[in-house]
Amino acid sequence: MNYQELGTRILDLVGGEKNVTGLTHCATRLRFNLQDESLAKTNELKETPGVLGVVQSGGQYQVIIGNDVNHVYKPIAQACRLEEKGSAPAPEEKKGLGSRLIDTITGIFTPVLPAITAAGMLKAVLALCSAFGWLNTSSETYQIINFMADVAFYFLPILLANSAAKKFNCNPYIAMLLGGILLHPNFVSMVAAAKEAQTTISFLGLPVYSATYSSSVIPIILIVLAQSYIEPFADKISPKAIKFFTKPLITVLVTGLLGLLVLGPIGYILASWIADGINLLNTYVSWLVPLVLGGLFPLLVMTGTHYGIIPIGINNRMTTGFDTIVHPANLCSNMAQGASSFAVAMKTKKLKVRELGYSAGITAVCGITEPALYGINMRYKTPLIAACVGGACGGLYVGLMAVRNYAGGSPGLMTLPGYIGERGFYDLMHACIGAAIAFVVSFAVTFVLFKDENEGLKAAAGMKTKKETEKEEPKEKEAGSTKASGSILNETSVEIAAPVNGKLVPLAEVNDPTFAQEILGKGFAMIPEDGHFVSPIKGEIVMVFNTEHAIGLRSENGAEILIHVGLDTVNLGGKHYHALVKAGDKVEVGTPILNVELDEVKKAGYDVITPVLVTNINEFPDVLASVPGQVKAGDVAGRAFR
The missing domain is CATH 3.30.1360.60 (Glucose permease domain IIB)
Structure with a gap:
């Protein structure tokens, strides 16, 4: 279409x-x-x-x-x-405080990213031209391109004012006017003169903080937030006959003065504190944050929360002239995701997966990872783990070397010139080494661990199987049965029984987005009444997690089932869980496989809701659950279709 x-x-x-x-x-x-x-x-x-x-x-x-x-x-x-x-x-x-905060930050910064990216790319091109002597920094050509690139950064408060006003539901043009107040040449001159003379600026005897707000981030967001409250108040108190004049007058006058006297200084000081904190980290543990971010970026992108930390990188460049945390770590993560995608493409025997792997890998190393993340890495799970490992290794290196990014832009091969700055080629060289480390580690781990079969099941539980078993050819099945015997009703479907007595509920009710959003597979969930779990299918055990909180099975026609008893129960280390089977055991529907001390698990503070997933959804894309309600172990609870 x-x-x-x-x-x-x-x-x-x-x-x-x-x-x-x-x-x-x-x-x-x-x-x-x-x-x-x-x-x-x-x-x-x-x-x-x-x-x-x-x-x-x-x-x-x-x-x-x-x-x-x-x-x-x-x-x-x-x-x-x-x-x-x-x-x-x-x-x-419908939203918690954290969700509202992420939503607000994303809504404000997402619309201005194209302008910031364009400016960053211009800066990167200039750095490259200057480094190789193609342009003299004193030439008019260089100066023109340079101020073109500076516009997005210098007037960032005005750009953010527009998007913040739309997010806070107030007039965007008044908001941009307020941003212009912070950047007006007369105010900038007054601040410069006051600093030079070591005096203060005052308004009716009230001190005006001598700060330069060009390229700032936090002050204008606070000011527009205040506008969103002052503007409705001005509308309320303005007489209807002259509201067209008085509403904008009151809004601009009150918000503008509040911004210059209170909110602007608060935002400026907060930004300075953040920059000081970054400098402190760079001084004593420069490796820590890039290591963590390099490893976690795929998970942040998966949930869309990565936009919540982009402002930190922008603030770093605006206050100190460079960013040593967000962009370098993101570069390593993107390279790692691209490498995982390439490794899958090289190893898979499936033509469509190979084609997607190569194209998504190219896109990822150029700075856009969603095609690789959602098309390959999350789909097979092992590449996602490898990307996290590779990103963390690369992040550790760029952190130890305190690599600086000067220009921003989408982290990837295209923006590597943005690492050319006041230290010459030092930052570019180590950024390339860090990116190479991330790429090589992620590629190697993916290439060694990835298999076309069973990836969803293993990654969903988080471990390898205790015993790798060869995939058996489907045996001939008897037709006509409507009971939950695990037999194939036909060659394209398999029945899944309830593994425990309790209440069957949709996956959407699981308080964990990994299960609720069907990231690991499709199926249903059980709220168990007792701790006696049985096999939901006829087949074999292919995996028992070492802490015994999760068991993987494969039906006779290849449907891979994961039973995950409780949320975050891996933290119990196997306590209160007693597996009755091992990898390779043959099972029938109703075969006891696990006993759990449910009351003890609940006392430890864990939710015992149990997702039952079909993890190889590439082969069984449709999973229909039975009507929610009370069921007994062995009753039909769902059916998977090829």
Whole structure:
């Protein structure tokens, strides 16, 4: 389908234009604010051609498209007409504080990223031209391109004012005016003169903080947030006959003075504290944060929360002139994800996977990882783990070398010139080494561990099987049975029984997005009444997790089932869990496989809800669960279809 058709289809599946209260897009995903997320048909969206995945995180409903997201965004934006009718905030009671914070940061920074990326790329090109002597820094050509690149950074408060106003639902043009107040040449001159004369600026006897707000981030966000409260108040107290004049007058005068006297200084000081904290980390443990971020970036991207830390990198460059944390770590992570995708492409025997692996790998090493993340790495799990390991190794190196990024942009091969700066080629050289380390480690780990078969099951449980078993040829089955015997009703489906007495509930009710969003597989969940677990299928045990909280099975026709008893129960280290089987054991429906001391697990503070997943959804893409309610162990609870 074309972009118009895809956009129309997506809009319909998220509940229609009346359900959309906000919409932005980043490099690869549409970011919806929905009035009611329950109206969205997530499963149908995931199956829609052109949609790579769906993530519900940070108060947003995110539809991953890939590099064509801009083309899909346009028809949806036109249909929603948010610019015309205004943007109403989604009901706040549906979001926690953390979700609202991430949603706000994402909504403010996502729209301005293209401008910042363009400026960063211009800076990178200039650095390259200067380093190789192609342009003299004193030439007019260099100066013109340089000030073109500086515009996005210098006037960043005005850019952020516009997007913040749209996020806070106030007038964006008044917000940009407030940003202009901070950058007006007269105010800048007054600040410079006051600093030189070591005096202070005052307004009616009140001191005005002598700060330079060009390239700042936090002050304007605080000021526009204040505007969102002052503007409605001005509207309320203004007489109707002259409201057109008095409302903007009161808003600008009160908010502008509040910004210069209070909020601007607070934001400036907060930004300085953040920069000082970064310098402290760089002085004593420069390796720590890049190591952690390099390893966790894929998981942050998976949940869409990576935009919450982008402002830190921007603030670093604006206050100190360079970033040693966010961009270098992200570079290593992106290279690692690309390497994992390449390794899968080289090792797989599936033509479509190979083609996707190569194309997604190229995109990832150039700075956009969603195609690799959702198309390859999350799909097979082992490459995702390898990417985390490789990213952490590369992050450790760039952290130890205190590598500096001077220009920003999407972290990848295209923006490597952004590491050329005041230390010459030092930062570029070590950035390349760190990226190479991440690439090699991730590629090697993926190439060694990846197998086309059983990847979903192993990664879902988090460990290798205790005993690798060869995949058996499906045996001939008797037809006609309607009981939960684990037998194949036909060659394309398999029945899955309830593994324990209790209440059957949808996966969406599991309080863990990894299960609830079907990232690891499709199926259902059980709220167990007792701790006696039995096999849900006829087949064999292929994996018993070393802490015995999870068991993997394979049915006779190849459906891979994971039973994961409780959430985060791996932390118990096997306490209260007693496996009755081992890898390689043959089982029938109802064969006892695990005893769990449920009361003790609950006393330890863990949720005992038990997801039952079909993990090889590439072979069994459709899993239908029975009607929620009380079931007994052995009753039919679901069916998987090829």
